[in-house]
Amino acid sequence: MRIPSCRSRPLEAAAALFIKDLRVEFRSLMSWGLLAASAAGITIATSFAFGGILPDPLTAAALLWIIVLLVAMTGLPQTFVREQEQGTAWTVRLWADPAPVLAAKLGLNFLLLLGLAALVVSLYGLLFNLPLAAPAALAGSVLGGCAALAGSGTLLAAIAAGTGARGLLLPLLAIPLQLPSLAAAVQSTAMAITGEGGATLRAALVLLAAQTAVSGLMSFMLFRYIWDEG
Numbered sequence: 001m002r003i004p005s006c007r008s009r010p011l012e013a014a015a016a017l018f019i020k021d022l023r024v025e026f027r028s029l030m031s032w033g034l035l036a037a038s039a040a041g042i043t044i045a046t047s048f049a050f051g052g053i054l055p056d057p058l059t060a061a062a063l064l065w066i067i068v069l070l071v072a073m074t075g076l077p078q079t080f081v082r083e084q085e086q087g088t089a090w091t092v093r094l095w096a097d098p099a100p101v102l103a104a105k106l107g108l109n110f111l112l113l114l115g116l117a118a119l120v121v122s123l124y125g126l127l128f129n130l131p132l133a134a135p136a137a138l139a140g141s142v143l144g145g146c147a148a149l150a151g152s153g154t155l156l157a158a159i160a161a162g163t164g165a166r167g168l169l170l171p172l173l174a175i176p177l178q179l180p181s182l183a184a185a186v187q188s189t190a191m192a193i194t195g196e197g198g199a200t201l202r203a204a205l206v207l208l209a210a211q212t213a214v215s216g217l218m219s220f221m222l223f224r225y226i227w228d229e230g
Contacts, residue, residue, distance in 0.1 A: 013096040017104035021079055025108065031078060032112070039071045039116050040123060047127035054128040061189035064124065065145060065182055068116045073171050075112050076153050079105050080161035098224040106154045106219070113146040113153075133195025137205070141192050144208035145185030151215030152178055158226050181215060184208040 025032065046063055054060055083089040092101060121142065124130040132138060153174055160170035188204035 010097060010100045014100035014103040014107075017092070017096060017100060018107050021104055021108045022111075024082060025079075031075065032115075035071055035075045035112070035116065036119055038074070039067055039119055042067050042071070043120050043123040044127065047123075050128075052127060054124075054130065057190040057193040058186070060124070060128070060130075060193060061186045064117070064120055064189060065185050067120050068113060068146075069149060069175070069178070069182065070171075071116055072109075072113050072149070072153065073174060076109050076157035076174075077161040077170055079108055080158050084161065093227070098227040099220055101227060102154065102158075102220060102223040105158070106150055106216070109154045109157070110146055110150040113150050114142070117142045117146055131193060131195075134192045134201070137192035137195075137201055138189065140205055141185060141188040141208065144205060144212055145181070145189070148181035148185065148208060148212040148215055149178055151212055151219050152181065155219040155223055155226070158223065181208070181211045184211050 046067070055063075080089075083092060121130070121138070125132075156170060156173045156177065160173065184204060184207045188201060188208055191201040191204060
């Protein structure tokens with residue numbers, strides 16, 4: 001049987017794959033629910049440890065992004081693992097080029113990270129009475145941080161998904177390689193919490209945007225070799 005190709009229409013292919021992956025994820029909401037429960041549990045435990053008193057903004061921002069990153073390590077490889085388990089990976093390889101495949105997976109992982117970050121920030125507001133001195137800057141920090149982590153995290157998830165030790169390999173790869181993005185996200189988030197920084201805050205957001213662009217570009221350059229060898 002001839003499989004209709006979408007190689008000449010990359011945007012259409014990326015959109016179709018993203019919708020397909022989103023539908024698959026919505027059919028198995030339990031995995032996303034477990035990730036949300038893990039993030040909520042860790043955040044609540046953190047509030048108990050600090051007695052409901054918000055630590056200094058830098059510590060609070062660092063804890064926020066550490067929770068998001070560590071919980072996301074479980075969920076990022078799932079879209080690649082599911083393709084392998086369902087036997088659809090080779091069909092996708094024949095149907096579309098690697099770039100649309102990565103774009104779809106990256107978009108899905110961005111939504112995962114954004115959902116986790118929104119949950120943790122909301123719980124911070126409830127449990128720590130988180131001040132929102134600069135809500136627009138906080139939103140920019142969360143969006144930029146999630147995009148930067150998704151950019152490199154999706155590529156690393158593709159590498160880890162092809163191994164038997166993906167639960168161990170992904171954190172070992174991701175945490176060192178994502179430290180620059182994580183540091184920029186922590187710095188901009190801490191400044192957004194206090195509403196201070198001015199030009200420094202803008203510089204941190206620009207740095208975060210640059211980290212996002214670099215991680216995304218590197219992922220698109222390298223993904224073809226990982227996907228074709230899978």
